Amino acid sequence: MNIGIIGLGLIGGSLGLDLRSLGADSAENATPEGYRKPGRVLGVSRRQSTCDRAVALGAVDEADADLSLMAQADLIFICTPLSAIAPTVEQLVDHLKPNAILTDVGSVKTPVVRTLSPLWPNFVGGHPMAGTAESGIEAAQFHLFAGRPYVVTPTETTPPAAVREVVAIAESLEAKVYSCPPEAHDRAVAWISHLPVMVSAGLIASVAGETDPEVLDLAHKLASSGFRDTSRVGGGNPELGVMMAKYNREAVVRSLHTYRQTLDEIADAVVREDWGELERYLTDTQKARSQFNL
Structure with a gap:
């Protein structure tokens, strides 16, 4: 099975590294049920220089800026920014094999699934929940998805065979696969992915707003693991944060x-010096945190 990847950044490049390794090295009896080993991994990027670099790094066997390369692919991952997914598929459909499977990696699913399902019946919404603060093909790495959630969001009209293919690929990456409706996905990730980006950005902006230069300089010097962990996602790719809010606006606002x-x-508890209430609150959150898959 030839696999196509459109968008050769961190996610697309990391997919390519793992899939090429699986195609070359894995034994048939060691792979998930229904899994077809990758054959050639083909990549498309807007910049030919990125295509050339992806080949040099071993993320793809062949890459080009022309979508016609995807005519050879049996399953294609759309790894572009959210705003480019639909326009990319609209240009892509004329090049596809009749039974080709499309899936995406976008962090918002409802608008993507609603738009793409009518364009291509063999579309399966997907969201590998893995990443780093880095971006671009140079940030691509092996085993990025191992142990991380990978959500698929089929609807009543999604062909089961297409879902099985995408799930098998995700399992071959050693990801933890979950299936849910697109709407449920978007409400859940608003809480545990999109809200943290906004909160983290607000934290950074609040600290940067300190008006005493001496205090701000000291804060810069003293910042350690607590600030590092809570500020990490707010210091990431601004375009990604905007796309989260734009395409998942209702859930993010809520x-x-x-x-x-x-x-x-x-x-209010702090202003009233109600330390008992604050302690009860912090005790409850301490207990609640243990329920998350961290």
């Missing part, structure tokens, strides 16, 4: 309003 109300309650 989560921001709830979070703001929670902060007001904490601030």
Whole structure:
């Protein structure tokens, strides 16, 4: 099975590295049920220089800036920014094999699935929840998806065979595969992925707004693991943060309003010097955190 990857950044490049390795090295009896080993891995990027670099790094066997290369692919990952997914597929459909399977890696699913399913019946919404603060083909790495959630979001009209192919590929990457409706996905990731980006960005902006240069300089010097961990996602790719909010606006706004109300309650307890209430709150959150798959 030839696999195509459109968008050769961190996610696309990392997919390519693992899939080429699986195609070359894995034994048939060691792969998930229904899994077809990758044959050639083909890549497309807007810049030919990125294509050339992806080949040099071993992320793909062949790459080009022309979508016609995807005519050879049996399953294609759309790894572009959210705003480019639909336009890319609209240009791609004329080049596809009749039974080719399309899937994407976007962090918002409802608008993507609603738009692409009518364009190509063999489309399976997907979201590998893995990444780093880096971007671009140079950031690509082996085993990026191992042990991380990989969500597929089929609908009632999604062909089961296409879903099985995408799930088998995700399992071959050693990801933890979950299936849910697109709407449920978007509400969940608003809480655990999109809200943290906004909160983290707000933290950074608040600290940077300190008006005393001496205090700000000291904060820069003293920042350690606590600030590093809570500020990491807010210091990532700005375009990704904007796309999260734009395409998942309703769920993001809901989560921001709830979070703001929670902060007001904490601030109120501190203003009133109600340390018992604050302790109860922190005890509850300590217990609640253990329920997450961290």
